[in-house]
Amino acid sequence: MTTLETLPLSLAPKEADQEPRARSIPWGRILSATVALALCAGIAVAHALSPEGPSLPASITLIVFVLAVWAWAFTRLDDTYVSLGAGTALVLSGSLSPKELFSSLGDDTIWLLVAAFVIAVGVTASGLTARAAAWLVTGTDRPRVLFHLITAAIVGTVFAAPSTSGRAALLLPVFVAIARALQARPQDSGRQRRARARLVHALSLVFPTVILLSAVGSFLGAGAHLVTAHIVAAAGSRDFSFASWLLLGLPLAALSSHLATELILALFTRRADMRQRISIAMEDLAAGSATPLTGPLTQVENRAALLLGTVVVLWCTESLHGIDPAIVALVGVLVTALPGYGAVSLKKALGKAPWSLLVFMAATLAMGDALVNTGAAQWVASTAFTALSISSPWPFMVAVVLLSTAAHLVIQSRSARSAVLVPIVVALAPAVGVDPAAAAFASTAAAGFCHTLPSSAKPVAMFASAEEVETFTPADLRRLSLILGPAMALLVLACSAWLWPALGLGW
Numbered sequence: 001m002t003t004l005e006t007l008p009l010s011l012a013p014k015e016a017d018q019e020p021r022a023r024s025i026p027w028g029r030i031l032s033a034t035v036a037l038a039l040c041a042g043i044a045v046a047h048a049l050s051p052e053g054p055s056l057p058a059s060i061t062l063i064v065f066v067l068a069v070w071a072w073a074f075t076r077l078d079d080t081y082v083s084l085g086a087g088t089a090l091v092l093s094g095s096l097s098p099k100e101l102f103s104s105l106g107d108d109t110i111w112l113l114v115a116a117f118v119i120a121v122g123v124t125a126s127g128l129t130a131r132a133a134a135w136l137v138t139g140t141d142r143p144r145v146l147f148h149l150i151t152a153a154i155v156g157t158v159f160a161a162p163s164t165s166g167r168a169a170l171l172l173p174v175f176v177a178i179a180r181a182l183q184a185r186p187q188d189s190g191r192q193r194r195a196r197a198r199l200v201h202a203l204s205l206v207f208p209t210v211i212l213l214s215a216v217g218s219f220l221g222a223g224a225h226l227v228t229a230h231i232v233a234a235a236g237s238r239d240f241s242f243a244s245w246l247l248l249g250l251p252l253a254a255l256s257s258h259l260a261t262e263l264i265l266a267l268f269t270r271r272a273d274m275r276q277r278i279s280i281a282m283e284d285l286a287a288g289s290a291t292p293l294t295g296p297l298t299q300v301e302n303r304a305a306l307l308l309g310t311v312v313v314l315w316c317t318e319s320l321h322g323i324d325p326a327i328v329a330l331v332g333v334l335v336t337a338l339p340g341y342g343a344v345s346l347k348k349a350l351g352k353a354p355w356s357l358l359v360f361m362a363a364t365l366a367m368g369d370a371l372v373n374t375g376a377a378q379w380v381a382s383t384a385f386t387a388l389s390i391s392s393p394w395p396f397m398v399a400v401v402l403l404s405t406a407a408h409l410v411i412q413s414r415s416a417r418s419a420v421l422v423p424i425v426v427a428l429a430p431a432v433g434v435d436p437a438a439a440a441f442a443s444t445a446a447a448g449f450c451h452t453l454p455s456s457a458k459p460v461a462m463f464a465s466a467e468e469v470e471t472f473t474p475a476d477l478r479r480l481s482l483i484l485g486p487a488m489a490l491l492v493l494a495c496s497a498w499l500w501p502a503l504g505l506g507w
Contacts, residue, residue, distance in 0.1 A: 029074050036070040057095040058376035064089050065371065069420060073410045080356045083363035083416070096370045104366040108326040109226040110358055113162055115329030116220050118349040119311060120161040122336035124170055126304035126343040129160060131297070133174045141277045143199055144265065147206060150178070151261045154207065155214040155254055159312050162220040163357065164414070167211050168459035172466060175207045179469045181280040195273045197470075202268040204471035205480060208459040209264065209451060210257045213488070216445045217253030219245040219315075219325075223361045224418040228444045231368045231418075235426045237436045242315035242325055247503055252445060252495050259491075260484060267479060300343050307335055364419040371423040381428035393507050396432040397442060397496055400425055404443040405489045408450035408457070417447050434507045441505060442496045449488040452481040 040063045046053035054062060068086040071077050090096035104110070123129060136149045154171065161167045179200045215221035219229070219242045229240040265274070297305070311332040315325050337346035371377040404421060411417045425443050426436040450457040454464040454474055463471055501507065 032070060032074045036066050039066050054379040055375055057093075057374040058379055060093045061090060061095045061370045061374045061376040062380065064093070064095070065367065065376075065420065068367070069411060069416075072413060072416050078356070079413045079416065080360040080363070083360050083367065087363045087366050090367065090370050095374055096366060100369060100373075101363075101366045104362040104369070105359075107230070107362065107365060108324060109230055109365070110362055112326040112329050113220065113223065113226065113361065114350075114353055114358060115326065115333045116162040117166065117353045118333045118346070119308070119329065119336050120166060120170070121349040121352050122343045123160055123304045123308050126300045127298070128301045128304045128308075129157065129170060130174065131301065132156075133171075137178055138280050141279050142274075143269075143276060143278055144274050146278065146280075147203070147261050147265060148258060150203070151206065151210050151257050152254075154210040155217060155257050158214050158218040158221045158253065160308065162218075163354070164211050164215050164222055165354065165357070165458045165462075167215075168208065168462045171207055171211065172462055175203065175463065176466060176469055178280065179203060182278065191272075192276070195270070195276055196278070198269045198273055199278070200469065201472065201476075202264050204463055204466070204469070205264050205268065205476065206261055208457070208463045209260050209480070209484070211459045212450060212457055213256045213260055213448050214253040216249040216448050217246065218242075218249065221249070221253075222414050222448075223357060224414040224444055224447060226361065227364055227368060227415050227418040228422050228440050230365050231372065231422045232426060232437050232440050234369055234372055235423075235436060237426065237440075240437070240441075241318055243318065244504075246316060248441060248500055248505055249445065251499060252491065256448075256488060256491055259487070263484060263487070264480065267483075268476070303341065304343055307332060360413075361415060364415050368419045368423055371419075372427070377423035377427040380424050381431070393432055393434045396429070396434055397439065397507070398493065400439055400443050401446045401489050401492050401496070404446035405449050405485060405492075407447060409452060412450075412456055414447055414450065414457070418444055421447075435505070438496065438500065438505050438507050441500070442492055445495070446489060446492045449481075449485055451477055451484060453477065 043054065043059050043062045043066070047056060047059040053059075064086050068082055071082040071085075072079055075082075087096065087101050091098050091101050133153055136153045137146060140146050140149060154167075157167050157170065161170050182196055182200050182203070216225075219225055219240065225240075225245065229245075233239050311328060314321065314323065314328045318325060318328075333346070333349075336342045337344060337349060339345075400421075404417070407417045407421060408414075411420065421443055422440045425439045429436040429439040451460060454461050454477065460477070496507070
């Protein structure tokens with residue numbers, strides 16, 4: 001913000017003569033803080049007065065979680081700062097041991113994520129991803145086919161880059177290049193110009209929407225998946241492997257992504273736009289690429305393709321060879337950064353790793369463990385069970401999916417939502433006759449919808465603020481979310497009822 005001291009001297013008096021702008025009272029933050037404090041007081045009273053209330057460690061854990069959720073949702077504090085503060089408070093209160101907090105930094109899921117980021121940096125540096133994207137989008141002149149080819153390519157990147165933020169950073173330059181190639185040409189008529197503008201506008205929504213919805217297709221697609229798997233395993237339920245998550249999540253990822261693309265085309269384009277013939281020349285894409293997009297694959301690209309394919313196959317066949325996925329990923333890192341062979345140095349690749357996200361992940365893993373180990377999640381689950389009178393699987397699963405779908409309006413971080421919701425869902429599920437792993441997976445899958453606001457997810461914010469290309473507005477997001485949100489909830493419920501039980505994850 002511009003201040004008086006930063007202005008030229010000739011302008012300072014003029015600005016100083018103006019009356020200071022009155023600050024509006026942050027009623028939303030005040031109301032939310034009042035509700036949070038009331039919840040904290042209720043937890044303390046339940047511990048002190050009710051024989052069936054939470055234990056002291058459980059009460060402290062719940063109070064810290066309520067305050068952390070409020071800080072995540074209603075303050076500008078960094079998510080990692082909040083989670084570290086909450087973890088520290090749990091240690092100081094005795095609800096979490098220092099060993100439990102710090103051991104989460106050495107958890108194999110954290111190492112798996114670090115290694116996957118390094119491999120992704122190497123694959124990107126080789127130019128393989130840019131070449132694959134260019135090959136896809138230049139293969140047709142039909143708008144609808146082009147959009148679905150792009151959708152399929154984005155779904156495929158779930159194996160090339162971990163986390164939705166990492167994929168958004170990888171794909172944002174691709175979107176800008178395609179959007180420029182789709183923009184109106186000097187010889188176009190007014191109708192063609194407007195049609196091309198609508199296509200670019202719709203494409204700007206397709207990229208972040210598919211990035212978020214397709215994340216469920218891979219165990220590494222979002223940090224929330226690692227949180228969920230860790231909490232489910234800690235509670236004594238099943239262990240999710242890379243292969244099992246792929247089998248359950250990829251069908252939903254592909255189906256929801258292509259349905260969302262059709263919905264975006266229906267809402268933001270016209271039928272006449274689909275009848276146009278468009279062409280994207282390879283030269284237009286190559287102008288903004290640092291690596292070659294034509295000709296045979298280079299040696300570096302061949303090596304990157306071989307490495308990525310080998311790592312994914314080894315992850316999917318863990319039950320056959322018994323090598324831990326984190327070890328497989330570490331071997332992939334060594335190959336990626338091998339001098340004279342790999343596409344990037346280890347120092348450079350590690351420098352691009354999102355360390356803030358990794359620390360946040362470690363802290364939320366520890367917080368989730370505290371919810372389970374202190375009995376806090378069990379107390380909340382039993383209280384909710386009594387209050388809501390839920391006694392059968394269907395109402396419970398509907399409540400879990402709807403709550404998980406809407407939770408992004410309060411907690412923007414996907415991992416934080418899982419850290420809060422999954423322990424409670426896992427603790428409550430057995431009482432209504434539902435497999436905790438099935439309920440946790442449904443909750444995590446439903447949390448993939450987070451499109452309502454630009455601040456609801458980092459990929460949405462990144463594409464909303466893309467430079468040099470006009471993208472969507474908050475009103476466009478609300479219009480899309482009014483249909484996409486309920487549709488996603490119904491799709492997850494349908495998968496929970498029919499698809500996933502057929503694949504081995506029944507209620």
